[in-house]
Amino acid sequence: MPTSSTLGTDLHADPGHLSDPSDLGDLRDWQSALRAQFPIVTGHPGLAYLDSAATAQKPQAVLDAVQTYLTTSNANAGRGTYTWANETTALVERARDRVKRFLRDPDPVSGRSTVHFTSGTTEGLRTVARDWLVSWLRDGDEIIVPFADHQANAQPWLEAQRLLSKRGIRIVIRDMPYEAESHDYDQTALAALVNERTRFVAATHVHHVYGANMNVHRIRRTVGPDVPICLDAAQSIGHLPVDVGALDVDFVVFSGHKAMALPGSGAVWARGARGPEFRPGGWNGSPNTTGVVSLTAALDWLEEAGTERIERWTVGLGARLTEGLRHLPSYEVLGCPLSLAADSGVQRRQGIVTFRHRGISSNDLGFILSSHDVMVRADGHCQARSGEEESSVRVSLHVYNTVEEVDRLLDVLDGLDRQTRGAVTC
Numbered sequence: 001m002p003t004s005s006t007l008g009t010d011l012h013a014d015p016g017h018l019s020d021p022s023d024l025g026d027l028r029d030w031q032s033a034l035r036a037q038f039p040i041v042t043g044h045p046g047l048a049y050l051d052s053a054a055t056a057q058k059p060q061a062v063l064d065a066v067q068t069y070l071t072t073s074n075a076n077a078g079r080g081t082y083t084w085a086n087e088t089t090a091l092v093e094r095a096r097d098r099v100k101r102f103l104r105d106p107d108p109v110s111g112r113s114t115v116h117f118t119s120g121t122t123e124g125l126r127t128v129a130r131d132w133l134v135s136w137l138r139d140g141d142e143i144i145v146p147f148a149d150h151q152a153n154a155q156p157w158l159e160a161q162r163l164l165s166k167r168g169i170r171i172v173i174r175d176m177p178y179e180a181e182s183h184d185y186d187q188t189a190l191a192a193l194v195n196e197r198t199r200f201v202a203a204t205h206v207h208h209v210y211g212a213n214m215n216v217h218r219i220r221r222t223v224g225p226d227v228p229i230c231l232d233a234a235q236s237i238g239h240l241p242v243d244v245g246a247l248d249v250d251f252v253v254f255s256g257h258k259a260m261a262l263p264g265s266g267a268v269w270a271r272g273a274r275g276p277e278f279r280p281g282g283w284n285g286s287p288n289t290t291g292v293v294s295l296t297a298a299l300d301w302l303e304e305a306g307t308e309r310i311e312r313w314t315v316g317l318g319a320r321l322t323e324g325l326r327h328l329p330s331y332e333v334l335g336c337p338l339s340l341a342a343d344s345g346v347q348r349r350q351g352i353v354t355f356r357h358r359g360i361s362s363n364d365l366g367f368i369l370s371s372h373d374v375m376v377r378a379d380g381h382c383q384a385r386s387g388e389e390e391s392s393v394r395v396s397l398h399v400y401n402t403v404e405e406v407d408r409l410l411d412v413l414d415g416l417d418r419q420t421r422g423a424v425t426c
């Protein structure tokens with residue numbers, strides 16, 4: 001069996017806090033106190049919501065912040081001179097600082113980095129493509145796109161290529177290479193792709209199907225100091241510490257709703273230092289002020305809860321689930337096989353576990369689980385590369401999920417495994 005070193009996998013700088021993900025005992029009280037803060041979760045004790053990669057539930061603090069804003073100072077931002085308008089403008093500016101601090105922006109006060117609010121990751125990536133990339137690229141330039149990731153991180157770059165082509169500017173798009181076994185980006189193959197015409201790399205922090213932490217900090221070493229890197233952080237914000245300085249990326253794009261803020265909120269953080277300044281162009285209209293207020297409250301809540309501990313908890317639950325699935329022969333777990341076992345030396349899988357039953361369609365499995373009050377996602381998960389749209393069942397965990405919920409899911413899956421084992425050829 002290959003080891004992490006034969007796969008070239010360079011784990012987190014400090015993987016110590018993830019070394020025994022199945023041992024969550026010391027976090028139980030901490031987690032119960034946090035879970036109690038989610039009204040939708042406590043209001044439905046019989047239901048297990050295991051679809052947080054689609055959207056996360058909201059803690060009371062976020063609901064309160066929105067309610068307080070709407071009942072005390074709701075106005076438009078950046079327009080008007082009366083108190084509520086000024087307060088709203090100040091809230092939006094404060095939210096920019098909040099995002100910078102949450103991302104551990106090494107230089108938050110210089111004003112060189114910027115935060116632009118969007119409706120989510122899709123719009124954020126499209127804004128980087130439309131309002132920055134097209135002015136950065138020149139005829140004959142090359143860009144690298146991760147086609148095995150979410151299509152939101154492929155379509156905008158293809159659209160930029162089409163737009164430039166209409167202006168007579170030809171851009172070459174190269175496929176980001178992946179290691180076959182770990183599903184990590186293949187840094188050796190990437191190094192071979194990079195040349196003096198490489199002008200941009202798009203990457204993903206945590207894969208939305210395989211749960212893999214894509215070791216994005218290694219990309220800078222591979223592509224050199226001058227190539228801008230844009231990071232889709234949709235599945236990492238709120239799930240693990242995100243440090244833009246350590247990752248050494250130029251754009252970080254994420255959805256507020258996946259990070260416990262309201263739907264229709266999100267942000268693009270842009271470093272000021274490399275390439276032309278990121279200035280989303282045109283008239284942006286009125287901002288989603290309640291979304292922005294909810295984002296500040298969500299990031300406050302997440303920081304207070306502690307993203308290191310959230311990561312430990314969700315990685316631990318994911319390891320428990322993959323370990324359980326390993327003993328059920330009817331199921332095939334997608335992604336890196338080395339990160340499946342709780343005692344694996346390679347623990348890179350965040351709290352996302354995706355699998356198929358060898359004899360039951362994933363859509364049927366989704367319905368069966370729903371009839372047992374377990375909510376999961378069952379479809380092709382919007383992967384960009386064609387051929388990867390075959391359905392699977394994705395379980396995605398957050399801090400409000402419990403060991404008992406994972407065990408309930410495993411019980412149902414175990415029952416199906418027993419019922420169908422005779423009929424399935426593995």
Ligand code: PLP
Nearest residue numbers: 120121122150152208232234255
């Ligand atoms: N990128 C990744 C990795 C995702 O998982 C998702 C959504 O699931 C998106 C982008 C798109 O996010 P949104 O629909 O919030 O724009």
